[in-house]
Amino acid sequence: MSTSIARSRPQVSILSPHSWGTGDSGARSRHQVRALTHRVRMTTQLPRLLTTAELSEYLGVPIRTLEGWRDPNNPQGPPYIHVGARVRYPEDRLADWIAALSRAEEGR
Incomplete structure (x- = not known):
């Protein structure tokens, strides 16, 4: 008899960097920080x-x-x-x- 376990992924909201440290939702998860960091990197254009x-x-x-x-x-x-x-x-x-x-x- 096989059982399937449905795994749910945590809901991660992408917040703007402007909301960091404003106390809007408390501590950030590792995934949220990674998503925010990626978003900031994508918007920051460094010169070649x-x-x-x-x-x-x-x-x-x-x-x-x-x-x-x-x-x-x-x-x-x-x-x-x-x-x-x-x-x-x-x-x-x-x-x-x-x-x-x-x-x-x-x-x-």
Whole structure:
């Protein structure tokens, strides 16, 4: 004789991040936190970070040129950040830098 056990899944409501910590429904379950975290990740758009080699290929300049442009005494290259010991170029800031170069060329 076989018996089937019907398992019901807990009801998890997807709450907006704005309701976190407002005391609206008390403590969150692990599943609710995971769903909220996933939702926040999906709405947060981080810029793509290019490597020096990728940017070198895109701009058509040698890697050494990009390294020279990062000279703190004479900064003239694209904006960059350090991620640990590595240099990365945020794609959204590169677009602004290229647009500024274009405007400077038009002004000549």
